[in-house]
Amino acid sequence: MTNQADTAPDQVARLLALVPYLLARGEVRLDDAAAHFGTDAEQVERDLRLLFMTGLSPGLPGDLIEVDLDALEGDRVIRVDNADYLARPVRFSPAEATSLVVALRTMVDTAPAEAREVIARTLTKLEEAAGQDGEELLRLHVTPTPLESSAVVPVLESAIAHGHQVEMTYHVPSRDRQSARLVDPRGLTRIEDLLYLDAWCHTAGGDRAFRVDRIVAATELDSTVADPGARARDLTGGWFTDAETTTVTLRLAPPARWVVEYYPVTDQRPGPDDTVDVDLEVASEAWVTSLLLRLAPHATLLAPAAYADSFTAAARAALSHYEDDGVDSEASTEAPPPNPQE
Template sequence: MNARTTPADSAPDQVARLLALVPYLLARGEVRLDEAAAHFGTDAAQIERDLRVLFMTGLSPGLPGDLIEVDIEALEGERVIRVDNADYLARPVRFAPSEATALVVALHTMLDVAAPEAAEVVERTLAKLEGAIGSDESPRQLHVQSQPSRGAEIVPVIESAIARGHQLELTYHVASRDEESTRVVDPRAIASVEDALYLDAWCHRAGDERVFRLDRVVAVTELDTPVADPGARARDLTQGWFTDADTTRVTLRLEPAARWMTEYYPVEGVRPGPGGTLDVDLQVSSEAWLQHLVLRLAPHARVVDPPELAEAVLRSARATVDTYERWSGTSA
């Protein structure tokens, strides 16, 4: 029988659980570790990791008396959770007028992309906040009309597919090549990053995870076919490291003289190669860009994967050398 495993959490998952964990513990005094894990739908190891983050948090300036205290001896010995010096988290939150106003504006913006069940929560929160803002001695009415994000009009189709576990057919504009392509994807989640909306999905055409900007989606259709992996978790796209659609994962083999490129280009992985070389993985959206990079690093770099790109870059390099030799012979 296989042991039950819990998928790794993203940072937002852990923050959300920590914010709920402290009031839960304060209301009960002490809680057994396995009981807390069952309450939050995770395993004991994850709760223990959360607690080791928790005791490094607290009030500014972060001196020992400002931090939340976790009884590590009780945790490791009796497997019991006890926290102290966290009473301020149980007190009602008080917002300054400017803070409350900023929060209202942010919540109105969230309504543009919120799923129906989330939108209900946002609307209830807005009603309470706007009521509190208007209940002071000088009531003020705040009207917010947010500009819908580009691509917001296709959000209902995508959310429907995600909720039903259906695949999507996308016609997508690939900006790097100024062309359109059609592919079938397994949608996972929509994320708002800065001023744009993105779809995190598994792309069957690329055979890998991809991110699609919704304002570049020309057409989208919900299919009747189910996604290949219903349990796949959405990635956290807010960190800014994700790759756009139609990029290809390329592996370069670098000799020592070309290792400098890892400090100037965004790479996904670096590992030792044969004979003192370095194998570097990076996402590439343009074959021409890759050819230019390899020529710049020559003769200290070559493409090792995928094979078709390795051959294409090699042909380009040979053609460049042939052209140079013909030009040199003509000029001599």
């Protein structure tokens, strides 16, 4: 039975508590989670389907929280992935902390009596954590974020000033992988509360904008940049949308159309035999391969052709496990994943 009194704030509060609860337990039965949060299983299932639309900025498919729908619909077991960041303690930048304190001070006098004590208590904790008194609210200061205290910033600034190349290790959360990069740094730009390095990446062979808080290590080299006269780009005009993404086109049969509901599709068109062709912007070839293996045999990779080899190799490797375990190969290949080049 659905909880009719459930409101949007109730759902947001439950979602914020639900993910750390699930991550701490690894696997939870749907009915047990519903009992824990004082609601019904249908409501928790709706909450979980909403999680597909949430994740890290910029919200590419590999950035979004993953929920195992097969386990949810079949065994009524909840498994989530790619959401570890929600289990970490919350950190506020100076601007965020200031905004929150101002908002709480505005609310405390007009809030209902039952909420006023909670707001006042939260406000006191924030001000104590920031070492702030009420007379100097707008000069609120909190502990520097890793971005502002990062040891790589002076290295990057020195390399830019001297026109030297930088060798660095960069972490991409959507791929959960670190890669070594050789770059020609051009400038550092702050956008809201994030700092970005504008550079020519020799490893990728193109212009790139790197989030500084994702640069794990950086070393200034003696070698000079290829183009000493290159100027830093203006990174404030929507440049991130395609900086390190690839457009992937999939043909989806009806059982795979849930992809359109749960991932940000940039375009979709009718295909043959009641299929639909969709375009997605993705940051990871490995993520596309994983998605296709989940969708098989109800999805076909139309483009880019370069991704087809990786998917074919992954599908064959999966089938080989059945053969190595003594499973009849004829039976195991009776319904193989689709050929992405068809």
